[in-house]
Amino acid sequence: MLGEVVKGRDRGGSRRLEELGDLLPGRILEALSRFGYRELNYVQVKSLELSRVYPNMLISAPTGAGKTEAAVLPVLRDLVEKGGKPIYALYVTPLRALNRDIYDRMVELFRALGFEAEVRHGDTPQRVRRRIAESPPHMLITTPETTQFLLVDGRYREHLKNTRWVVVDEVHELLDDKRGAQLSLALERLRLISPGLRVVGLSATLRDPEAALRLLSGGRVGTVVEWFERKAYELVVEDIDEEGDLAGRVKRVAELCRGGGVIVFTNTRDTAEFIGRVLARDYGLNVRVHHGSLSRQEREEAERLFKSGRVDAIVATSSLELGVDIGYARLVVQFGSPRQAIKLAQRVGRAGHSLSEVSRGVIVPLYLEDAVESAVLARRVYLRALEKQGFHEKPLDVLSHQVAGLVLEYRDLDVYTVHEVVTRSAPFRDLSLGELKQLLEFLDSLGVVRFDGERVKMGRRTISYYYGSASMIPETLSFDVVDMASRRTIGALDYAFASLVDKGRVIILGGKAWTVEEVDVDANKVYVVENVEEFGEPPIWTGMTLPVDAKVAREVGSLYRRIGESLGNPEELEKLRKEYAIPEKAFEKLVRIIEEEKRLLGVVPSDRNAVAEVASYKGKTAITLHSYLGTKGNNLLALLLAHAVRGYTGSSARYFADPYRVLVVTEYEVPDQRVLESLRSGLEWSLRNLEEVVRESNSYALAFSHVASKMGVVDVKKSKPEPGLMSSLRKRMRGTPLDREALRTCLFEYFDLEAVEEFVREVSEGRRPLVFKRLPELSPLAQLIFEKPVVKAGALASELPVSSMVSAVVKRIENTHVLLYCVHCGNWHATMRVVEAKAYPSCPKCGSRALAVLRPYEEEKLPVLEKWRKGGKLSPEEKKFVEKVRQSASLVLSYGYPAVFVLAGHGIGPTTAKSILSKGTDPETLARNILVAEANYTRTRKYWEE
Incomplete structure (x- = not known):
């Protein structure tokens, strides 16, 4: 059980160095003074006091609170007062960039006191690794993954017997990740080598710091030191463009970056690359990009340049959320909703880094609901209503690796000893002996270990599996x-x-x-x-979008309800707008939508009802269920509803979701009664068949692939699996620990079963009334699902009755720039917007209608066409280009302006354009079919591995 937890509260607890003789030896106080310290703050003082009483400690405080010193000073005090041999302390951080930062800050302090500190991780050169192994330091700074190797390395194990302290930094990054469960078990293995180990965890502000302490302490006695003095934030949500112009949003980011000292955060790496390129190329700003797919050298250079003030801005993903020292930032700009209050607090906390400064952040939303969501998240940061993080419960892929590690360490163990050790770790506290034996039998069948029902021994693959699967980060070739x-x-x-x-x-x-x-x-x-001429295209990296928490989604639903209740009362509406600090244009647009919603449905979809609306069009039925369950909850709800609709109507169905609603589209028209049955009885039926439903999802396929790799069944690092292999493997592994772990991982990482079960229960019991309405087309709130880029193209491809979205597509295409080139004479070409091409039905030089439609950047390839016209020898790539030009001109010759319109679509070449044009040339048909083609193009690129 978790021991006593004592929360520290700030009551002005800072103390000057000369007042700390009771807590620190004179040698340390002198060294601190030489390095510029004049006092220690509340967190640092409290850590020194409580570390004398409690063996385990979790320090939770905002960025800039000096948590590193709070953890390291008790270690140095022990070294000075008691002496200690290397490796006296391990400092474990989740990012290699943090290793460098901590090393730079701490190494001189250690050396000033006659001790050594070193960094050892995956990027450490071999010669340095050898030196560290031969002459280890008193404090070794490393990562969770490298810790796995240290535990089984004979050279290090002797020194790990001397380890008395482990500091785990940025615990919030590990808490709800399998790396956290892995580290928790690794600490139990380390305690076998060095009994009496003391663990200190450092974290940004957490909703549940006691859970983080349990993860590290295994429920042993410990205390939480939590800084309750609130960090001062100044958060502004920018207003939206009425037209939702992306270029205008990026221009605003550029304006905010003028003057330097700005960190721009994005939610994906490809967005970071795109924004960084636009800021540099189109606005002349000196920027650098920082994310996990860039090399260490690139990231370090970006950090150095920003710290020295030689760049205007650094554009980053979560790689800069943590405590990497990049110097002073005057402002944080968040491009798009940050999706989570805890992310917003961490990111904006990078500006005005010390606790005494105000952290200023500006959110530049991309569309209406993005602005609403951002306003809700900003308010939750002010109220400290952060998302709750929980750790993985009994992750079997983690356990497989740690069992292999124990066998490597001790060669021969009885199963009861293994069970006793692993259940000391908080994530595995409820693991039964039967579950462990089933896993060991499975690992025996793979050759990872040998298990006879009583004893666990080395298998033929123990060594290769352990070293090859040390990282719990999903592998991507x-x-x-x-x-x-x-x-x-x-x-x-x-x-x-x-x-x-x-x-x-x-x-x-x-x-x-x-x-x-x-x-x-x-x-x-x-x-x-x-290439200094062309713009280029950002790569697409595999990754999961940050989920919006169910409580955040429910608050958005609550806000919509309150707006609906205040309609006709300007004073109440303005009071509500100011409560959430929603920008004026966005709020006015939202009020108009809520008014229309109430007129159409009679109610406003909110946190207190379940509104289902149905629209039919061209033989298809669209079912929208307003649910407000957050990203994970609605992902599961959409999957279950689609399964129910298929089961109750016999019609195939596709599904889409955002944090606030789900959309299911059937291939045939479905009677209202069958839709109601699917909602009232079908969801409960789907829940009863949950495992089979989840196994049909792409989320399960992805989780299965990752778990299969981590359990040593496949090795995705060596080569891409043969087509069909994973599908066949999923069938063969049904009911095995691999299958069970893939299901569990899926429900933890991608879905929110608890939120869905509560929703279905509330609807069934009448606590959340089900409102059903048939409409001629989707209501305004339902249409907001199309604002989300990933969902937009796929949903519109279903030919839904959404005239406003078709108009938006037409406007986008008409404002796209194209290059027209006369294939007949070769003497005329011009770059213009698509809508302007109507004025050029033929070449102004020769009168020919054989005009090819090219991208503006292809102007540099026009000499290839001149060479072709003169009969010159062409390379295969040049021949391919010429053929594309000829096919494009042929389409314009046959169809005129509609061909220009279609060829301007993203990723649409002559072959696809011909297919689109053959289906009809009226604007609505063209727009819908262009979206189908664009969706297919995007899907092919993004999900190539599936």
């Missing part, structure tokens, strides 16, 4: 991108994207454009040269 001029590695591309990259393609990486010169499949390398 990748290609290094190498600059041919400097031979420097810039970053990495996912296999899915790199496999589509041809010679001559221009990509963006590190905020710069690069022309692909060669793709070496055998060496997994893409060789590039810098």
